[in-house]
Amino acid sequence: MLQRSGRSSNVSTALRLLGANVELFGVLTRNPTYRMILDDLEQRGIDISHCTFTDASPPFSTIVQDRWTRRCTVVYCDKSFPYVTAADFRKLDLDQYGWVNFEARSPRETCDMIRLILDHNNGRDERDRIVVSLQIFNSFEQVVHLIAMCDYVFVTKYIAESRGWKSPLEACEGVNALLRMPRNIRIRRPCIIVPWSSLGAGCMTTEGEYFEVPAHKPKKIIDRVGDSDCFTAGFIYAAFVRQRRLAEAVDFANAVASYKLGYVGFDCLGHLPIDAVKLPVRMRCGSEVSSDDEDNGDQLNSCKKHLLRPIEFLPEKSSIAPTEKEVPIETSQLSS
Template sequence: MPCKGRIVCVGMCVLDVIHLVEQYPVEDTDKRCLAGYWQRGGNASNNCTVLRQLGAPDVEFMGMQSASPAFSFLYEDCRKREICIDNCPSTNMDPPFSSVILNQATGSRTIIHSNPGFPSLTFEHLAQLKLTNYGWVHLEGRNPESILPFIRDIRAHNKQLKDPRGRIRISVDLEKMKHEILELGEAADCVFLGKDLATFLGWNKPEEAVMGLYNRFKPQRGENNAKPAIVCPWGADGAACVDAHGNYAFVPSKPVQKIVDSLGAGDTFCAAVIYALHMLDKDLQEAVQFGHAIAGYKLAYRGYDDIESFSQGR
């Protein structure tokens, strides 16, 4: 595969403790699960896993690590999958974790997060990255005070390049229901808009969501006055998208016969779209179609390992 520059995903890495149950438990009862296990989680962390399973050769996770023994499993899992974590800062605090209930009867997943004030990345951490190593930077939409200066540094880096092929593309995942994270999207090349945030902002249909956000964004100075492309997954129906030139499309997803594990399906979709845009040079609609295919395939299997089989069968 030709060298495209490293993909780095910036955000959280957490421990997911998962219980598979026949039906969601009734409150104040004692119930045995069908299976119990743990895996590495967190949006950016999951993105890295999927990108590696798809065949991206050079992937990095950038986020706070923990020196706690509880983090050793997460650390070793990154190493096993050849996800670079060399630039991650560390703290002595215990890592965040999530308790997850997978309901076999409905295919739903219920997530309860625990984060006792785990420190976030600062701009100083991000500024240590050597930008010439990267071709794509994907960011969880959090901590605008740290992330926005980093995006500006990337924009300045791109502007001084003599060869535009070395340009770094920026994507941002906007999920948190906070108005202040929208400025991160305006500064990016590609925005993944969560359905919950879209409805929080008053948009109740997929076209309203992507076009509403697109019209809200101002053109990026120094970037040919372009606006970011926007992708908004809308549940099982599919995803709406608008490219940098304002061309709208709704890309339906294919029905899934049986849902085995829906945990991380959204992260899988996001990573697959990035892979299609960056590694396969697909246009936005084609990339969204690819994202649907990978996410739909993932739903039929537990975890992310079987995605490699889809990749090898392309």
């Protein structure tokens, strides 16, 4: 079975199936051999109008699954492929977006893109600001400087264990410890989300309050490919579209990922009984981050000098986590 993939591509697909309006922003190939990628995106109603195109062929993976054990063997074709740039991102009308999720495959370009959003958000009311989330899948050291620029950060179990963190709590506390700033720098911390496979997920609010959310046990496991992307999409959908609080959004994300495990591909999400797997929707006004949010605009202004400081990135190198490899798409955006 030939299937379009890529983390941001998968997240966009899952979001669209859940009912959200979504745009994929990245580099796509015009090579006719891979025309099915464009056809599938268009058929699903995923906006690709701002993607850039190349004649290069994208990397791909071959996944062999044992029929009885369901264990997968993944063969990677890890070839170089261009990334979107901040210059491309600058052409977007940011007033059209409410949430931007970054994959951060190119830390330097991602840093510049996030800074464009911070500049756009500066001085705006909370309701008019773009929410920024960051997925950390491979090299933690290369993107650690981006964490403080975001509203939400997803840290995988693989990354956590590579840092010596043995639980979601240790991972949340570890990331939080890296965000300690001098007292004269007033900065809002991101919410931290750490999915932990069959144990569920841990999350930490901007104030440092920790929640551990148990997993939803699937009836059966058929296909694990893309379950983490379904988790990310489920969280964004619950937090942004349904305005759920952090722990509730994580619980819904667990439910979406668990539901996907019982089916091949992502189309099953179009039949997910959304209201049956989560509490009644409770709309919340403003942000949940702090009781001090009346001064949030001043906080963002006062920490701008810190966020825009020169950052020296480590040399970029190929670093592949032991998960499925994807077509390298950089960011996905959720329309407001």
